[in-house]
Amino acid sequence: MPVINPVATFRLLAILLLISVCAACQTPEPVLDNRYQRTIEDTPSASPTQSSSQPVIQLQNQALAAINEDQYQLAIDYLQRAIKIQPRNAWSWHYLADIYWRTGQYPRCLAMIERSTGYAVADDQLVMANTELLEQCQ
Amino acid sequence: MPGTPASRPKRQVAGRAAAKPKRKAPRGSAAKKTLAGRSGKSGQRAPASKKWRYIASILLLLLAFFSAYLLYLNQIIDSRFEGGAWALPSRVYARSLEIYPGLALTREQLVYELELASYSRSENQALAGEYRLLGASLELHSRPFQFSDQDQGDSVVQVFFDAGKVIAVVDSRAGVDLPVFRLPPLILGSYYPQSGEDRLLLSEDQVPQRLIAALVAVEDRAFFEHNGVSPLAILRALWANLQAGRAVQGGSTLTQQLAKNLFLTPQKSLLRKINEAFMALLLELRFSKQAIVTAYINEVFLLQQNQIAIHGFARASRMLFGRGVDRLEVEHLALLVGMVKGPSRYNPMTAPELALERRNLVLKIMLAQGLLDQQAFAKARAAPLGVAAQLPGLNPFPAYLDLVKHQLQLSYSSDELEHRGLRVFTAFDPLVQQNLERGLARGLARFKQPELQAAVVIADYLNGDIQGLIGDRVTDYPGFNRALMAQRPIGSLIKPLLLYSLLQGDLTLASEVSDEPVRIKQSNSIVWEPRNYDRQLHGRMSLYKAFIHSYNLPFISLGVESGGLEALAQNLAKIHLLKHDVVYPSMLLGTTEMSAYEVAQMFQVIANDGYFTPLTTIRSVTDQHNKTLSRIPLESHKLFDRARMIQVQRAMVGVSEQGTARYLAERFGALTLAGKTGTTNEARDSWFAGFSDRLLGVVWLGRDDNTPIRLTGSSGALRVWADIMELQGFSAFKLTPDDSLAWHYIDIENGGISQQGCANSVLLPIPQGRLPKLRSRCQ
DSSP: OOOOOHHHHHHHHHHHHHHHHHHHHHSOOOOSOTTTBOOTTTOOOSOTTTTSOHHHHHHHHHHHHHHHTTOHHHHHHHHHHHHHHOTTOHHHHHHHHHHHHHTTOHHHHHHHHHHHHHHOTTOHHHHHHHHHHHHHHO | OTTSTTHHHHHHHHHHHHHHHHHHSOTTOHHHHHHHHHHTOOTTTHHHHHHHHHHHHHHHHHHHHHHHHHHHHHHHHIIIIITTOSOBOEEEEOOOEEEOTTOBOOHHHHHHHHHHTTOEEOSSSOOTTEEEEETTEEEEEOOOEEOSSOEEOOOEEEEEEETTEEEEEEETTTTEEOSOEEEOOOEEEEEOOTTOEEEOOOOGGGSOHHHHHHHHHHHOTTTTTSSSOOHHHHHHHHHHHHHHTSOOOOOOOHHHHHHHHHHSOSOOOHHHHHHHHHHHHHHHHHSOHHHHHHHHHHHOEEEEETTEEEESHHHHHHHHHSSOGGGOOHHHHHHHHHHTSOTTTTOTTTOHHHHHHHHHHHHHHHHHTTSSOHHHHHHHHHSOOOOOSSOOOSOSOHHHHHHHHHHHTTTSOHHHHHHBOOEEEEOOOHHHHHHHHHHHHHHHTTTOOTTOEEEEEEEETTTTEEEEEESSSSTTOOSOOHHHHOOEEOGGGGHHHHHHHHHTTTOOTTOEEEEOOOOEEOTTSOEEOOOOTTOOOOEEEEHHHHHHTTOHHHHHHHHHHSSHHHHHHHHHHHTTOOOOSSOOGGGGGTOSEEOHHHHHHHHHHHHTTTEEOOOBSEEEEEOTTOOEEEEOOOOOEEOSOHHHHHHHHHHHHHHHHTSTTTHHHHHHTTOOOEEEEEEOGGGOEEEEEEEOSSEEEEEEEEOTTOOOOSOOIIIIIHHHHHHHHHHHOOOOOOBOOOTTEEEEEEETTTOOBOOTTSTTEEEEEEETTOOOSOBOOOO
16 A cells, blocks of 8 residues: 655645646736637637537548548548538648648648647647647648 | 332333343343343343343442431431430539528528528428428428538428527437538529520439320320331321311321431421431330430420520429429329420410410320329319429529639530539528628618619638629629629728738837828829828828728828838739739729729638638539539638738728728627728729628629719728628627737827727737837826
8 A cells, every 4th residue: 555645745735736826827818808809718619529519520520430431532521511610610620631631732731730720729639739730741 | 219200210111121131031140141241242131231230239329328328317316315415504503501500590591592492382291392381490301412522312300490590400200409401502503505405314214104104195105116106196197187177286206206306407398307207216226215205305395484495304393393303293294294295385384274274184194094093183183283483593693603604614614514514512602692682782772873883792701602792783684793804993992901011011000100291203203192082181190090091191101111012012912913013102092903802802811810712602513423523622821921910900890990981880889890991083983891700791882884973982882781791690700819919008199008998099919029119198
């Protein structure tokens, strides 16, 4: 059985608390007036299992299934339908970029990553995925 | 020819001459005698054998001629019957309506879309191509459809609405909620061949057997027995005509009629009848009965609508009943079969009584032939004609179709467009177009200028779809398409791109500029002294203020002195809109001429954060068998800096809040919009371009003779734009966050840093590290 050291545990908690406070201090100031700017809530991006609308999730899933079967054109068709419904969905653009990478269409891949990144507000997972894909398409 | 005066004596002479030696000479000696005759050693028998040879030669010649004639006819059959017999117009489809919970769509809008797609309303359970209203919901039975990416069968779907939105979509057969349902697109128009024929083709297995049975019963009862020509039918017709003293009955078989319709002219002559008979025999020799009757059903002329001749049962069925031949009731089939005899005489739209009489006669024949029982006959006979109150318009959206054709012609020839039956899938949105047409009518009614013309483009700037287009104030007039063809100076619509060009230098929206007189000496030594539209001078102010009030002088002086003109030319070139090699200072005032379509392309890139997405009407093209010929992929090219473009967008929001388009703020309140007005010299052109969360609209008003219309961008096009957008329904425009920009309250009079709540202070994006030094006093 591992022995729990109460002093070490307290120290660890204190450090974590300090880090969180500092992180809060470094967070950029909120926008003064959100009349003009698109906020995170306005941006229907994030992952298909979270804030995408139901039809977009459905179409993205169909596109992913098509990608797995190497039916890239069919996948593109699904994603274009998804983008038509929710044009600022960053994941749809990311999946399009992914298909263009798989099919060797690198300039298109880069263009789609740019759009995806532009809409990927506060979605670290997607930003990382875009960064990885960007390296592969360059 | 036997029996003709010229040939008779020849036959008699030949007959006599040939008879004698045949009787006297033993069998087998002819060759020898012929040889002897030829050598001149056999005196008496030589003339007879010479005649035989003469006859044989003539017979051979006739045989050769006849063979050549048959080959010629056969070749005609080959080229038309087998090698794509019909010129098939290309069909242009609207976008597919994706119906899903949350979609902003009312039941009335869905009904409008369905009726445009020739769906008919039913009170009972809907059949394919029908819909019915169930309380606040709508149940539709969609038709099967071959999308460019997949085949979709027919579906029965119930759509529930609440507060202007779809709240649920249910598959009625399976009883499950659908996340999304794709409604097959309506046909928005066709490109017809020069012959003006329109038809839909049925394959052999698509032709309903009961249609064949009815057609054969009425037109050619011996169809399955004869070989293309029916001597008995000819004699029967001859007898009937003799008795009546006029032509009351024809003796042509279905195959002969097909041969006449397909290969020959309607001219009545003996030669044509002979050709027709031989072609019918050849058709029967080479093709199955099923193939022949299918060809007939596809070919026969049934209806005329304006300049277009409707051929074939499939197209006529769609036109008259709004459904395919496989879904017709027996009385509908009977009407169509009856119309074969006289499409004009029995046209149900213009002669309903005669058409009804003829239909009932066909029903009677069907009863007599055992194709109907007494009960079905009585029911069908009692039914009304059941045709549409009005034939659907063939091309009700001419301006959009014109643009589609313009874009298609870059890849397809006119021959392909008019003959090959291409299927063109577009971004056309009938609901957007409907609102566009209504809004335009409402807007133009304000001005009471009958000569005032208009061009409007509505596009989704995020994906480049052109959703609606108008090229004439009479929206269904297929004439000059001003949205595409009318090149007019754009006035101050150039300023957003000019502002972007200036922001590429050291300027920010807070930079102080002067609205003072400008004198520019041109290369021809003439001094150009431009003025503001209000002919006033306004002194010093922020660049933002100069923009929202569209003052000319600061932009001209900055353009000339700060390199803005060259940058503007480069930026126009990036989006393929630089029209001249030589750059003139007057370009800074928007003397460049553009069409509304080109203006829309310029504002697409501005609205979309600097991403250039080519505006398009076409999404994909397939052949008539649904084989994809081309696709227009979603393109996106980052041509401009996003942060600078966001500053331009913010200034355009200012135009609609405080500037020349503040009418929008008065009308729509808190719903933020971005836009720019444009007016040309002496108010000849009135422009407005603006965008919401997703929709971009460009409106031009002017006269074809270029005389003044006494409307500015603000008093003219802006009002029409607002009328259109109000009907479209829209979400507020919002700027994309960008870390390289910091938001500050700026005094728009002097560009200094101000505070929230101070007079003249507005919140503006300023590039990080370029905050103005000036601190403005709060007033």
